[in-house]
Amino acid sequence: MTGQTSNNWMPGWIQRVWIVLKKELRDHSRDRRSLTLALVYPMLGPLLVAGGLLLAGKTLQGDFREHAVTVPAVGIEHAPQLKTYLENNNVRFSTAPPTRQAQEDAVREGRLAVVLIVPQSADGQGAFTIELLTNTGRVDNLRVTSRLSAIVRGYNDHIADQKALAAGLPTGYATAVKIARVNVARDANIAVFFYNMVPPLVIFMIFLGGVHLAIDTTVGERERGSLEPLLLAPVERWVLLLAKALAALAFTAVTTVVNLGAFRVFMGLAASSSDRLVAPPGWEVFAVIFAVTIPLMAVAVALQMSVAVITRSMKEAQIYLGLLPLVPALPGMVMVFSPMNPTGVTVAVPVLGQMLLINQLVGEQALNPQHVLIASLTTLLSAALIFLLAAKWFRREKMFVLG
Amino acid sequence: MIEINNLTKRFDQVQALSGLSLTAQDGRITGLIGPNGAGKTTAFRIVYGLLTPDQGCARVDGVNVAEDRMLAQRQLGVLPDVRGLYPRLSAREHIRYFGQLHGACGVALEADIDELIARLGMSDFADRLAKGFSRGQELKVALGRALVHRPHNLILDEPTNGLDVMSSRAVRELIAEMKAEGHCILISSHIMSEVSLLCDDLVIVAEGRTVASGTPDELRSEAGADDLEEVFVRILARTSAKAEAAQ
Numbered sequence: 001m002t003g004q005t006s007n008n009w010m011p012g013w014i015q016r017v018w019i020v021l022k023k024e025l026r027d028h029s030r031d032r033r034s035l036t037l038a039l040v041y042p043m044l045g046p047l048l049v050a051g052g053l054l055l056a057g058k059t060l061q062g063d064f065r066e067h068a069v070t071v072p073a074v075g076i077e078h079a080p081q082l083k084t085y086l087e088n089n090n091v092r093f094s095t096a097p098p099t100r101q102a103q104e105d106a107v108r109e110g111r112l113a114v115v116l117i118v119p120q121s122a123d124g125q126g127a128f129t130i131e132l133l134t135n136t137g138r139v140d141n142l143r144v145t146s147r148l149s150a151i152v153r154g155y156n157d158h159i160a161d162q163k164a165l166a167a168g169l170p171t172g173y174a175t176a177v178k179i180a181r182v183n184v185a186r187d188a189n190i191a192v193f194f195y196n197m198v199p200p201l202v203i204f205m206i207f208l209g210g211v212h213l214a215i216d217t218t219v220g221e222r223e224r225g226s227l228e229p230l231l232l233a234p235v236e237r238w239v240l241l242l243a244k245a246l247a248a249l250a251f252t253a254v255t256t257v258v259n260l261g262a263f264r265v266f267m268g269l270a271a272s273s274s275d276r277l278v279a280p281p282g283w284e285v286f287a288v289i290f291a292v293t294i295p296l297m298a299v300a301v302a303l304q305m306s307v308a309v310i311t312r313s314m315k316e317a318q319i320y321l322g323l324l325p326l327v328p329a330l331p332g333m334v335m336v337f338s339p340m341n342p343t344g345v346t347v348a349v350p351v352l353g354q355m356l357l358i359n360q361l362v363g364e365q366a367l368n369p370q371h372v373l374i375a376s377l378t379t380l381l382s383a384a385l386i387f388l389l390a391a392k393w394f395r396r397e398k399m400f401v402l403g
Numbered sequence: 404m405i406e407i408n409n410l411t412k413r414f415d416q417v418q419a420l421s422g423l424s425l426t427a428q429d430g431r432i433t434g435l436i437g438p439n440g441a442g443k444t445t446a447f448r449i450v451y452g453l454l455t456p457d458q459g460c461a462r463v464d465g466v467n468v469a470e471d472r473m474l475a476q477r478q479l480g481v482l483p484d485v486r487g488l489y490p491r492l493s494a495r496e497h498i499r500y501f502g503q504l505h506g507a508c509g510v511a512l513e514a515d516i517d518e519l520i521a522r523l524g525m526s527d528f529a530d531r532l533a534k535g536f537s538r539g540q541e542l543k544v545a546l547g548r549a550l551v552h553r554p555h556n557l558i559l560d561e562p563t564n565g566l567d568v569m570s571s572r573a574v575r576e577l578i579a580e581m582k583a584e585g586h587c588i589l590i591s592s593h594i595m596s597e598v599s600l601l602c603d604d605l606v607i608v609a610e611g612r613t614v615a616s617g618t619p620d621e622l623r624s625e626a627g628a629d630d631l632e633e634v635f636v637r638i639l640a641r642t643s644a645k646a647e648a649a650q
Contacts, residue, residue: 225487
């Protein structure tokens with residue numbers, strides 16, 4: 001007789017789950033595709049976001065009041081008072097291209113950020129119109145244009161005050177309403193925009209991390225012919241599927257850890273390169289994000305298994321499961337531009353609930369424990385129902401015989 | 404002992420089995436032979452619990468497979484036609500995995516694995532990953548996987564398919580040893596010389612049912628031919644003629 005199981009304290013089905021789970025983990029830890037998907041792919045999103053953040057930091061680097069900006073100007077000598085005012089505000093002048101067409105081309109093509117044109121008619125006049133040739137499609141142009149406009153508005157206020165004083169009126173007389181902006185956001189910072197991209201990208205990776213394993217251990221086994229020998233072993237079908245799902249879940253968890261860690265490291269490095277960028281949330285926030293997304297990982301794996309067991313080939317499964325991550329990531333991308341507030345109802349929707357919670361965490365807002373509970377329970381329940389459906393399909397004769 | 408009683412099975416438009424019956428006795432090798440599409444693989448899949456019959460039943464040592472699949476599977480060792488190995492597991496890991504799935508573990512299991520590796524001549528590749536194995540090596544791993552739990556009943560589907568002469572001979576010797584140990588062995592093969600050498604009983608299947616059965620000598624006498632291949636051809640021709648006459 002063969003050696004018998006020694007872990008008698010453990011229910012038999014748990015022992016069988018553990019045996020299959022161990023085999024799948026060993027098998028796929030030797031698989032380059034599974035490892036690439038778990039360890040390399042999750043770096044790509046964070047690298048892209050951090051790259052964007054780095055560029056934004058370089059664009060924003062420095063303070064207008066401290067750093068001079070050089071503006072190609074035409075006819076600035078016609079407005080000497082404006083010229084002096086601009087120079088006092090750290091604006092320097094350079095020679096602009098000789099013709100109007102050359103000036104517009106240079107700005108359009110990005111060779112010059114802006115060209116300032118003062119008409120000859122400004123000579124000796126108190127009021128005149130200047131032109132700023134700009135290209136609003138470029139962030140760097142927008143920044144210089146915005147700075148020049150603000151200085152010229154300051155010049156206008158300065159002249160208005162001088163005229164008011166000359167007429168015996170109080171300063172500010174010509175300006176009926178002044179605006180003082182008070183920003184209550186975490187920071188008036190471009191970095192926050194980039195941090196808001198984290199939730200959809202994290203969710204995208206969650207739906208991608210275990211996908212190769214889900215396909216390879218189900219429809220892949222059938223294609224290779226190894227499923228039939230496996231089904232000859234005295235093991236419940238649902239136990240086999242559960243063990244395979246747990247293996248996919250383990251790979252998804254590793255993917256998510258790498259993904260979140262890469263976001264924190266790369267974004268932290270990018271943010272530290274500029275004094276104009278606010279730092280990303282701390283490691284403790286990323287740890288909470290991981291915890292909050294565990295039920296989402298379960299849903300992702302359950303969906304992957306259910307699709308994988310009903311498809312006829314690995315190729316077919318790859319097509320469907322390749323598209324799957326886009327669906328849950330879509331609401332996240334929408335929320336980057338149109339934020340939604342979490343409520344008891346919205347957090348109860350699987351995927352959306354986690355998206356809202358991660359958004360709150362990235363925004364360094366406190367989570368409502370009730371929302372966390374609702375989101376986790378509804379998502380885990382969904383995962384269980386989807387898995388039961390997959391297990392039912394896994395028992396079908398067509399799964400392993402007719403293909 | 405493996406008993407198949409009046410099995411019928413239909414897949415959509417295809418009637419795979421139409422009342423197939425046979426018995427494979429302990430200590431004997433029973434050969435299931437028939438043309439492609441005769442229903443041999445479907446019958447095997449019902450015996451090892453992969454398919455459920457529409458009618459009839461299969462029993463392994465008296466256990467109705469449809470009623471207690473897992474108990475029946477514990478008493479069965481199966482070598483399917485498609486060997487289906489995991490390319491990233493070694494030969495030893497394959498055998499260990501299936502031993503564990505059958506409830507074995509620990510020192511006793513490792514001793515059984517070592518014994519199988521020696522018996523099947525796998526020592527020089529036992530710890531190599533299965534990717535790149537020759538067909539003979541694949542077959543040995545699949546046999547080790549089927550035998551690790553020391554089943555009393557064996558189903559071997561095309562056991563020497565694709566093997567060279569030496570490997571085929573080694574497999575035949577192993578099957579003969581298992582018979583001598585009292586195992587019930589049910590094999591399927593298209594190689595008549597092998598069937599002739601190995602089998603104590605033969606069951607000829609066509610169109611999903613048994614058309615002839617008995618010892619090789621009984622079938623030779625029934626068909627009036629000495630060569631087993633000729634016996635097979637004559638019995639099939641007779642069956643076809645009867646079917647046409649009935650229509």
